[in-house]
Every structure is written in structure tokens, then in C-alpha cells.
Amino acid sequence: MRLLFLGDIVGRGGRQAVAQRLPKLRDDWRLDFVVINGENATGGMGLSGNHARALFEAGADVVTLGDHAFDQKDMLQFCEQEPRIIRPLNFSKVAPGKGARVFTARGGQKVLVAQVLGQVFMKRPFDDPFSAVDAVLRQYPLGGMVQASLIDMHCEATSEKMAMGHFCDGRASVIVGTHTHVPTADAMILPKGSAYQTDAGMCGDYNSVIGMKKDEPLRRFITGMAKERFEPALADVTLSGLYVETDDRTGKAKRVEQVRQGGLLSSAGPA
Structure with a gap:
């Protein structure tokens, strides 16, 4: 199975880039299943129902959220009505x-998607992510209930993301980090067969401060004072993510590659 995961969509520029590029990527790479992290897609803070629909129309099979899950108040009702969130x-x-569901890929394969929040350096104390993920993976073992599974580990600390990768190695097809918006150069297949990347990066303008126009973040770092709201940067957007090929029989990863399409970080991607 061919899977694509795209990191945090940031603002209008990120949404437009997904709408323009994802349909062609689905065809060119013959993708079976696409997961997108959309928690910054609406003004950089949360995801609205309308913008979620636009991501699905562009070709996403599932959209994950994060610590900004309910910043847009209509998501409180929308995610109850839309199982793909x-x-x-x-x-x-x-x-x-729901924090985990099983979906059907284009080829009929069953795919588990789950997301969990880390605890280290986060603004509020969330429940233990490891026990939460463990319960889901026990319920949906690879090669049994599902042919593939993807865990979105949404947190600050690279160490916590790496720990989750090793904790899930051999039990999930893909473990990928989100939240920090900066792609890490460690896409790999772990010893027991899981694809892993510490952070997928963002789908946003990298001529920015993690997707936001530079002036206000710089002001706050330099002076310690806020003057204006953060606003998403709107120049050239790079689609950042992870491409994974899995074995339908075992659910293990056979191939993994970073994805960087367009903008400042563009690279070729899967051939």
C-alpha cells in the first residue's frame, strides 16, 4: 500500500497548496491513502468545518488535529458528524x-489512524500518551484487524516523539511526529519494521517563523512584548510530509521517503 502523510497545514497558503498539488500527487504516486494534519489550517489556529471539507475535496482520506483541535468552535460539532476527523x-x-478509527483505503485495505498528544513542554498536562496508544494497537494488531496503521505523535519534544516511535515499532506501520513545523532529517525504517520520522514539518511558507509572518514573532522574541496577532505567511508554500510503502500482509514498511514539494525546501519525492 502507498501512504502519504502531510504535516501541519498552516493557513490559507497551506490549504491552497494542498488543493493545487495533492490531486496530482495522488495520481502520479498512485497513492492508496492520504492523511493530513490540519490543526493549523484555519488562520494558523485550529480547523473549521468548511476548511476541513476543502481538504477532503483535495484528496485527503483523513485529517488529524492536535492541541488546537477545538480553537475553531464549530469543530466541536463537526468532528462528531465527520468520522474522517x-x-x-x-x-x-x-x-x-474520536482519537482513533479504522478506514478503508482505495484498494479495500483496512487502515487504522490514531493521534496522541505528548506531555513534555506542552501547555497543559494531557493523559499518558503511551498507554493510550498501547490500548489502540492491542485492539487493532497489524496483519489481523488492519493491513496498515498510522500514529500521529503531536508534541514538542523530539525525545518524546522518538520514544513513541520505538514503543510502537513493529506494531504500527507509520509513526510520524507533528506540531513543531520543522521537518527532521531522520526518515527511516526502525528495526522491527515501522516507518518513522520525528517531525514531518509543515505545509506552509518556510520564509517565516514556523509558518507565521516574521515581524510579530521577532518582536516578541526581541522585546518580550506582544503587539499584534500572529498571521500565517502567504508566500511560496512547501508541502512537507512522509511517503511510505507497506506490505499488505504484514503491515510493515518497505520504503520511506521525506516529501518536500515546492517552496524553499522542494525535492523530487518518490520516483
């Missing part, structure tokens, strides 16, 4: 929506 498993026991 995945919010973090450990966000809150009373949060609407």
Missing part, C-alpha cells in the same frame, strides 16, 4: 469525536 486520543475523556 481524528482528534487526539488523550485530549479529554469528554471531548467530542
Whole structure:
């Protein structure tokens, strides 16, 4: 199976880049299943229902959220109505929506998608992500209930993301980090067969401060004072993510490559 994961979509520029480029990538790379992290797609903070629909229309099979899951208030109801939205498993026991679901890929394969929030350096104390993921992977073992599984580890600390990768190695097809918006150069297949990357990066303008226009972040770093709201940068956007090929029988990864399409970080991608 051919899987594509795209990192955090940032603002209008990120949404437009996905709409323009994803349909062609689906055809050119013969993708079976596409997952997108959309938690910054609406003004850089959260995801609205309308913008979620646009990502699905562009070719996403599933959209994951993150710590900004419900910054756009209509998502509280929308994620209950739209099963293709995945919010973090450990966000809150009373949060609407689901943190893990099984979906059907274009070829009929069953694919588990789950997301979890880390604890290190995050603004609020979330429940233990490791026990949350463990319960889901026990319920949906590779090669049994599902032919592939993808875990979106949404957190600050690279060490926590790497720990989750090794914790899930051999039990999930893909473990990929999101949230910090800067792609790491460590896409690999772990010893027990799982594809891994510490952070997929963002689908946004890299001539920025993690996707935001530079002036206000710089002001805050230099003076310690806020003057204006952060606004997403709108110049050339790079689609950043991870391409993975899996074995349908075992669910293990056979190939993994970083994806950088357009903008400042463009590279060729899968051939």
C-alpha cells in the first residue's frame, strides 16, 4: 500500500497548496491513502468545518488535529458528524469525536489512524500518551484487524516523539511526529519494521517563523512584548510530509521517503 502523510497545514497558503498539488500527487504516486494534519489550517489556529471539507475535496482520506483541535468552535460539532476527523486520543475523556478509527483505503485495505498528544513542554498536562496508544494497537494488531496503521505523535519534544516511535515499532506501520513545523532529517525504517520520522514539518511558507509572518514573532522574541496577532505567511508554500510503502500482509514498511514539494525546501519525492 502507498501512504502519504502531510504535516501541519498552516493557513490559507497551506490549504491552497494542498488543493493545487495533492490531486496530482495522488495520481502520479498512485497513492492508496492520504492523511493530513490540519490543526493549523484555519488562520494558523485550529480547523473549521468548511476548511476541513476543502481538504477532503483535495484528496485527503483523513485529517488529524492536535492541541488546537477545538480553537475553531464549530469543530466541536463537526468532528462528531465527520468520522474522517481524528482528534487526539488523550485530549479529554469528554471531548467530542474520536482519537482513533479504522478506514478503508482505495484498494479495500483496512487502515487504522490514531493521534496522541505528548506531555513534555506542552501547555497543559494531557493523559499518558503511551498507554493510550498501547490500548489502540492491542485492539487493532497489524496483519489481523488492519493491513496498515498510522500514529500521529503531536508534541514538542523530539525525545518524546522518538520514544513513541520505538514503543510502537513493529506494531504500527507509520509513526510520524507533528506540531513543531520543522521537518527532521531522520526518515527511516526502525528495526522491527515501522516507518518513522520525528517531525514531518509543515505545509506552509518556510520564509517565516514556523509558518507565521516574521515581524510579530521577532518582536516578541526581541522585546518580550506582544503587539499584534500572529498571521500565517502567504508566500511560496512547501508541502512537507512522509511517503511510505507497506506490505499488505504484514503491515510493515518497505520504503520511506521525506516529501518536500515546492517552496524553499522542494525535492523530487518518490520516483
